[in-house]
Amino acid sequence: MRVLVIGASGQVGGALTSLAVRRKIEVYGTSRTGRGFLYLDLAGPASIKSAFEKSRPDLVLLCSAMTHVDNCERSPELARKINSEGPGLVAEECRRTGARLVYLSTEYVFDGTGGPYGEEDPVNPVSVYGRTKLEGERAVLGLEGSLAVRTTVVYSHNPASKNFIMQLINNYRSGARMRVPSDQFSNPTYAPDLAAAVLELAGKGASGIYNVTGPDWLNRYDFALKACAAFGFNPAFIEARLTAELGQAAARPLKAGLKTDKLALELGHGLPSSGESLLKIAGIIKQYE
Numbered sequence: 001m002r003v004l005v006i007g008a009s010g011q012v013g014g015a016l017t018s019l020a021v022r023r024k025i026e027v028y029g030t031s032r033t034g035r036g037f038l039y040l041d042l043a044g045p046a047s048i049k050s051a052f053e054k055s056r057p058d059l060v061l062l063c064s065a066m067t068h069v070d071n072c073e074r075s076p077e078l079a080r081k082i083n084s085e086g087p088g089l090v091a092e093e094c095r096r097t098g099a100r101l102v103y104l105s106t107e108y109v110f111d112g113t114g115g116p117y118g119e120e121d122p123v124n125p126v127s128v129y130g131r132t133k134l135e136g137e138r139a140v141l142g143l144e145g146s147l148a149v150r151t152t153v154v155y156s157h158n159p160a161s162k163n164f165i166m167q168l169i170n171n172y173r174s175g176a177r178m179r180v181p182s183d184q185f186s187n188p189t190y191a192p193d194l195a196a197a198v199l200e201l202a203g204k205g206a207s208g209i210y211n212v213t214g215p216d217w218l219n220r221y222d223f224a225l226k227a228c229a230a231f232g233f234n235p236a237f238i239e240a241r242l243t244a245e246l247g248q249a250a251a252r253p254l255k256a257g258l259k260t261d262k263l264a265l266e267l268g269h270g271l272p273s274s275g276e277s278l279l280k281i282a283g284i285i286k287q288y289e
């Protein structure tokens with residue numbers, strides 16, 4: 001089987017690529033800027049065609065997106081091009097070549113008034129990022145047999161990534177204070193566990209929408225305290241704030257998060273707890289010290 005990971009330079013695409021390599025799957029990764037990748041820009045149809053021609057994939061894992069939520073709010077046209085139209089072009093290429101398609105989607109398709117959400121709950125995004133990702137999801141699901149994996153608050157130890165846990169580690173090390181919302185509830189998800197579940201779902205030929213998140217539903221401040229406890233950091237640099245105090249350009253779903261009963265039913269297991277994953281990261285941090 002040949003797999004094309006679109007957005008292999010990112011946090012989730014990187015975790016998927018590493019896992020596929022470890023499993024000896026023939027895998028190709030894309031980036032607009034990184035070395036050693038096939039070039040692919042979701043805003044450039046010719047580059048999508050060319051990456052497909054070079055990799056001839058049986059399975060495409062679409063991880064690329066404009067992921068900076070506030071930048072999407074400031075540049076809605078660009079966000080639409082990358083997050084909505086890009087996945088449509090990829091789906092079209094999959095239809096033409098017969099490749100199966102898996103799309104990484106988000107809990108931001110919901111408004112955050114009634115989470116955690118199941119797959120069938122009505123969507124109502126409150127930001128440009130959420131709206132454009134939902135359009136991308138719909139474009140992908142228009143292709144028969146495709147799979148949309150909704151996830152949230154993805155974290156990992158990855159110095160190239162600005163994920164929440166790397167921000168926390170970097171702020172602690174540089175002595176900076178960190179303002180963290182205490183009113184955003186969600187399910188933190190460890191990228192390597194997400195990658196394993198995505199490959200398992202793809203292997204089983206799952207289609208439609210699946211939520212894939214960690215099991216713990218907690219607010220971002222409590223998650224930060226949990227991480228500090230696991231890493232042996234004094235949490236005095238963490239300041240609890242309400243989202244409204246942070247002055248962010250885009251609205252956030254507050255009572256969000258995703259239910260994973262459907263995933264557990266399909267796989268026979270859920271993802272490990274954030275306690276377990278944070279201890280794994282603590283081990284990696286120790287190795288580097």
Ligand SMILES: NC(=O)c1ccc[n+]([C@@H]2O[C@H](COP(=O)([O-])OP(=O)(O)OC[C@H]3O[C@@H](n4cnc5c(N)ncnc54)[C@H](OP(=O)(O)O)[C@@H]3O)[C@@H](O)[C@H]2O)c1
Pocket residue numbers: 006007008009010011012013030031032033034040041042043062063064065066067082104105106107133151152153154155161
């Ligand atoms: N991280 C989270 O907490 C989270 C939560 C819910 C859903 N998701 C979804 O999961 C997916 C992966 O997220 P992530 O955390 O891995 O994001 P990330 O680390 O920010 O990576 C984003 C990826 O998108 C690529 N990209 C950006 N603009 C592109 C463009 N115009 N054309 C092609 N590629 C482009 C980047 O590659 P280059 O810059 O190298 O081209 C990079 O590989 C995204 O679809 C995101 O919406 C993430």
